[in-house]
Amino acid sequence: MEEPRAFPASSSWEGGVVTERYLLGSARPAPHVQLACCPPLCAFPVDGDALGVWSTRDPPHQLLILRGHHQPVTAVAFGNTGIPLLVCSASQDCVIMWRLDECRARRLQGLAPCGLTLCAHPGKVRCVRCGPDDQVAAVGAGRRVLVLDVQSQATLAELEGHQGPVTAAEFCAWRPHVIISVSEDRSFKVWDFRAGSLLFSSPVLAASPLLSLCFNEAGQQLVTGCAEGQLWVFSLVESHHYRCVTCADLRKKVETFSTRRAESRLCSQPGGCERPPADGLDTGDLVDATLPVLALARCDLPLVLGPARGLLSSENTGCLWIGSSTGLFIFNLANFELEAVLRYKDFRNLSILVAGSCAVGSSSGKALCVLTAMFGNEIAVLEVNLAALVRSQQRPHLGTDLSVLPSSGVLPTSPLCLGTAEEKRAQPAAHKQAAARSVLKDKPLVFHTHVRSSGYASTPHASMFSPKTNVKGDCERSSKCKNAYKCKEYPLESSLPTKLRRRLAVAQGPVAVSCVQFSGDGRWLACGLLNHLSLVFDSDLTGTPAVLSGHDGAVSTLGWSHNGRWLLSTSLDGTLKVWSVCRRELALSLGRDRLPKPVRAAQFYYIDSFILLSSGPDLQLLKYHVDTCRDEIKRYNRRSHCTPIFRLLTTGATEITSLSAANEFYSYLVLTAGRNRALEVFDLNAGRSAAVIVGAHSRPVHQICQNTVSFWCCTSLGSSFTTQQAHIYNLFATTAIGDGIQLWDLRTLRCERRFEGHPSRGYPCGIAFSPCGRFVASGAEDRHAYVYEVGSSTFSHRLSGHTDTVTGVAFSPSEPQLVTATLDGRLQLFVAE
Template sequence: MRALPTPHEFVAPGCRVTAVACNDDHCSAAFSLPRSRPEVVVWRADDETTSYVAPESRTVTALALPPENCATVAVGGGDDGLFAIVDGRARRLAIKCGEAPGCCACDASGAAVAAGVGKVLEVANTLDGRKIVSFEGHRGRITGCAFREGGGPFVATCSEDRSFRVWDLEGRCCAVESSVLCAPALTCLAFAEDGRVAVAAADGRAWVWRTRDGGCREDVAVDLGSSKRSSEEAKDDDAVYPLALGFDGATLHVAASSMTLAVDLVSREVAATRGLDAAAAASVAGARCCRALAFEATVVAGVLAAGPSNVEAGPLSFFATHAVPDASPLRKDLALRKAEKKVLAAYDNQKKAPRPKKGALVDKPITFHSRIKSSGYGPGKAQKKQARAPPPPPRREAAVLSGPPHVHQPQHDGPVDTDKRSVVHAVFAPDARSIAVATVGGPPVVVRTPVAKYKNTDLARCALGVDDATHVDISRCGGYIIASGGTVAPQIFPAPGATTRHVDAPACRLPSGASGFRFYYLDRFVVGPDGGNVVLDAVALDSNPDRCRAKRVHRFSSDAQRVECVACLNDRYSPLIVAAASDRAVRVLDAAAGRCAREIVDAHARPPHALAAPRSSENDVFASAAVDGVVALWDLRSQNAVARFSAHACRRDPTTIAFSPCMRYLATGSEDKAAYVYDVRRAGAAEDAVWKCRGARETVACVAFSPLHPQLATAGFDGFLRFYTCAD
C-alpha cells in the first residue's frame, strides 16, 4: 500500500480523517478541519485530487462511493443529516438524523443511498433528495450496510444486536433475518452479487452466509485471529478488529485495525499482512483497500493479494445443488456403472437360448402317448391363466408424534437375551419389524417386534456370530447389519429372516475400525472411526451375501487422538458427516470434497460420546452428548450451540441420543433409571417441556424412535427393552 497525495491544507495540526471509501477506480476520504466545514477529497486512478466542501457543520461520520462512474460522486452523512455530491455539487437530502450515521452505502446506479442512523435504516434518492423508505427492526445500533453488488433492490445491514438482515426495497419488508451470531457486536458487512453476505464481529470472527428464498445458511466460519503472522514484529496480544469486508471471487478481504487479511472461502485458510500502521477507518471494494491512519491525516490505498487456495473453488457441497465432483470420494463407490451393466447384460443374453415365438413350429420329433387322449397334433388341454400377484403394499410414511412418547407399554417389556446382559446401543429396522441391540460381553441380538407377539417363543430373538460388539446399525434396505467395537474389526451380517435363530458368518469384513460404524449414502458406503481418523469404505450389498464386498476409499484425518463417534444421513444422498473426537471438538466433514468443512472447538466440557443426525437433509441440525450432563443442539448455519438440555443425569456412563422422525422431540438416556424426552421447539422453556420415561431398574443407556410408529424404545444396564408411546 502507498500513501495518497494529501493537499497541504489538510496536513495542518488538528486535521484528521473521519471516514474513507473506495471503489475499483477511486478513493475518497472525509477530512475534519479545525475552523471550517469538513471536506471530502476524491482521488482518481492517476492521483488527480478533487475536493468538495461538505454541507455538514461538524464531522462526516459515514462516506460511500458508487461502484461505477456516474453522476453521483460520493454520498455521506453526519450530525446534520445525509448529503450527496452530484455533478460536482454537494447538497443535503431530505433526511434529518437525530444522531450521526454509523455507516452508509450507495447503489450501483448512484441514485439511492442507504444509511444506518441508530437502529433505523434510512434510504433516500440522491437525485431529488427525497426519502424513499425507513426500515426498523434492529435492536441495536446499525454498524454496517451494503447494497447488493451488481444491482438489485436489496440492502443488507448488521448491528450491535449481533445479527444481520436483508431488506427488500420493492416489498418494503425484511427478506432475511439471522439469529444471534455471537456475544460481541458485529462491526462490518459485505453483500455479494450471488446473495452471499459476509459479516465480522469485534472478537475477530467472520462468517459468510448464503441467502435464498427468505432463508440463510452459513457457508464459512473462520477465526481471523488464528492466522499465521507473517511479521516477526507483531506482538502476541495483537487483536484483530475488522473494519471493512469485500468479496473478490473466492476470496474475502478483511481490513482490520493493524493488518489486512485474505480468507480463502474454499480452504478456509487465512493469510495476514502485518506490520501496517494502525487505522481508524477502512474500506474494501473487491481487491482494493483504502485505510485512514489513526494518528495522522493520511490515507493509504492499494490492491490486496489473493488468499491461498488448495482446493477447487466452490461452496460446501451439502449446501449446494450441483453434482458431486468427479474427484470426490463419493464417486468411488462399488455400484455398477451403466457401461458395466450393459456389458454384463450382453454377456448374459449370449448364454441364454433363444425362446420360440408363440405359435411357431418347434423342430422336435412328435411323441405319441397312449395315456393321453391327444394324438400330439391337436391343441392340448388349455391351461388356466394364473392370477396376478397382488401389488406390494404402499410404503408407510413416518408417523408424526401427537405428543411426547412417555406412556409406558408394559406388555412389550422383555429381556434382550436369556443372560440379561447390559445393553449399550439399540436401533430400529427401517420397517420397524425388529430392533438390533448391542450387549456387553455377548453377541448382538435382533429382537423381533412387536415384542408381545413373539414373547416366550423361539422366534423372539436372533443372535449374530460376533462377540463383544458395542455398536450396531441397520442398512436402509433392511437386509444387512453392521456390528463394530470390541476386539474385532467391523463386520457386516445379513439380516435374519422371519424364522432365523442365529446368523453365524458375516457377509464381509472391513480392514479396521473402532466402535460406531454406520451405513451411509443410501447403503453405498459405511463410515466410522478408526483411531484419530474417520474412514469411508465403499460397500456393495448384494441379495446374495457371498457377493458382498467392501473397499476403503478415503480417510478424514484429524489432530485428535481418538474419534469417539460419527453421525450421517443414509435415507438420501447427503455428503454431510459429523464426527466427535477426544479433544472435545465436533467436526463437520464434507464427503463430496473429502475434507473437514468446519471444526467446533470445545463443544463440551468433556469429550462427546454420542451424536444424532436428523432423518432428512432438509433439517440442518444435529445433536451431541457428553458425560458433562449436557445435550447440545447445533445448527450448521451457526458456530455456537442453539440449545442445551441438562435435565437428565449423565456424569459417569455414556448414553445415546435420538431425534424423533418428526424432528420435534429429542430423547436421551440417563443415570437416574429413566429416559428423558425434550421438546426441541421449546428449548430453554420450563419443566413442562421435559418428560421422563420411568420403569427401568438401572441406567438407561440407549434410546431409539420407531421410524413408522409413535413409539420410543429404551434399554440399559438391566438388560430389558421397554417401550413408550404417546398419551392419546
C-alpha cells in the same frame, strides 16, 4: 501531501496473491472512518477535509481530489446503480453527494469539482449509505439515522431509538423501504423509514460495540460484527422472525483454520497423522490479538472450492470478506468456516501492518482493499488475487476420487472378494454331502438306525410343551410378509411430516430411548432402550410390540438387514446380537470372549453379506452365518457363527465412536469417526484408509448419517421407493455434542453446510436424512425436534409436544412419516398434513 508511489505486480508476495497498488501519505491520520471500495474505485479522506477517489484504470484520472467539506470527512460511500456513479461523503458540517463523471469533466476543464449538499450540520457522522436506487441516503449521526432525499435535499425521516452512536446502516435490497442499523449500544434495529416506525429491536448481542453489517441477498440474511471479533448471522426470512442462525468467534475460526491446514499437510505426508503439529502456522499472535470486524462485504469467490458447491440447493449462499485490523478473511456463509486468511504481516512489501479502517470490494476474481494505518498517516490500496489466495490455502489433494457408488469391480485381493470366495469354496463340499446322501444303497426293508418303541412298557410322561408343526421357514415367511406389504413410490415433493398423529410410552415407567430405526421396507420400527430391551413396533405404532430381551446393558445401536429378516443390536455390556424379527428370538450372539473391547457401532454391510463393527480402534469385517434350522427339539443347539474376515486400524489407533456404510447397495467405502475428532474414510475394496479429515468437529462425533435410505429396493416387488441423482449419495452428515450438524461431500471432503439452530450441549441427540434427501432431522435438549432443509442454514420447522430431551429421530423410507424418541421413554409419530 506526499507523492503517491505505486508498486508493480512483480514486487508482490510469492504466488502473486496480493499487490500494493497505491500508497498515499496524508497530512492527517484517519484511523476510524468509513471508507468505500467499489472496484475499480476506492474513496477515502485525504488531508482531513478532502475526499480522494482513486481508480485502477486510466492513469490520468487515478487520483481525484474533491473539496467541499470544512470539517474532517468521517464517512464515505459509493452509489449502487452506477449510472451515473455517485459518491457520498459526510462530515460534521455537511453531507455531500458527488457525481463522479461531472467532477472529472470539471477537473479536465481546470475547474473545481462541486457536489450537491444534502444536509447541513448533521452532527458527528459515523456512517453513510446510499439507497438501492440512489434516490435516498441514510446517515448515522449520533444516535439518529437520518434518511435524506437526493433530489429535494429534504429529510424524509429521522429514526431515533438507539442508546449509543450509530456505527453502520444498510438498506435492505429486497425490501427497499427497510433500513437496518447497528450501534455502540450493541444491538441492531430494523426500521421502515417510509412509515418512520421501528419494526424490530434486537437484544444486546455482545460486550463490545457493533461496528459493521452486511446483507446476504441470496440467503436473506443479516451479518453483523463487533469490536471483539464476534460475528452474528440472522435470518431475515419473514417467517423466521429475525432468528439467529449462528454466532462465530473470529479468533477461534482463525485458530481452527490454521490447525486444520497444518494437520492436513501433516496427514498428506508419508506416515500420516502421527502427532499434531507443535507450532502450526505461527498463529499465536492472531489468536491472542483482538480482531475487530471493521468491514463486511460480499465476496465473489471463484469456483475453486470443488464440484460440491451449488449441489445442495439452487440457493447460492456465498462468502463474505471480513476486514480486520491485522488481516483479511473470507468467511463461508454455508458452513460458517474460513476459506482463506490473509495476514498483512505475511507480505513483506505491504506498508500497513495494523489497520485502523478498512473497506473491501471484489469483482471478476480480483479484490480491492483500501486501508488506513492505525498508528500513522498512510493510506494504501491492495489488490488481491482471489483464486491464488484460496488455492494457496486449500488442503492437499489426496489423489483419490471417492464416491459411495462403486465405479469398478471388486479386486481379487479385496476382503469383500475374500468373504465371497470362501462362501463359494464351501459350496462344493455341501453339494458332495448332499449328493452322497442321495445315493441309493442296499438296505434292509426296515432301514432306520433307530426304531421308536411302541411305548407299551414305558411310563407315560408329562407333556412339557407342544411344538408347532406347521411353522414355515424364515424365508417363506419373510417373502410372504414382503409381498403382503404394499410398496409405493415415495413422493419426492411431499410436504414435511409435522402433524402429530400418535404418542405412546414404550414402558410402564420412565425409561430412556437410546435409538430408533425403521426397517428398509418401512414396515417395522425398532426401538432400543436403556433398560436392556429392544422393541419392534409396527410403523404406525399400533399393536403390541415384539420384545427382544438378552442384553445386560443399555442398547446402544440398532441396525436392520436389507431383507428385513434380521435386527442387529449392540449394548454397553460389550455384546452384539442378531435377532430373528419374524420369530422374535435370538439368532446369533457375540460376547466379550470374541469382542474384548466395547462395540461402539455395528451394522449389516454389503447387502447383508457381512457385519461391520468397531471395537476400540479396530474396524472389523465379519462373515456371519445364521442357522435357520427349524427342528423344534434341537432349536436351542444353535449353529450360527461369525468369522473374522478383515481388520483395519484407525490412523493413530484412535477409538472409533461411530461408523456408517451403505447396505442398501454395494459400496466399498466405510465412514468412521474417532475420539480424536477426526473422520476417516476406509476403502474396503483396496483394504486401506482412503482419506482422513482432521478436526471435523470441536468434540468427538457421536453419529454419522448417510443419505442412502432412499436407495432401498424391495426385492420381492422389483421396484424402489425413490431414487435420486448419483452425486446426492455422496453427502453425509455428522453431529457432535455442542457443535451442531455438518453436511459433507465425499468428493471434496469438505463441510458444505452447517446447522446450528438446535440446542445440544450435554446429550448426544440423533439425526436422520429424509428419503427424498431434502431434509435433515435432529433431536434437541429443549424438548423439540428440528428439521433443516439441506439448502438452508437454519431450521425450517421445530416440532413440539415432547416432554423431555429428544434423543432420536427416524424417517420412514416408504411414506412421509417421522418418529421421535425422548429421554423419558415416549415415541411420537408425525405425518404430513
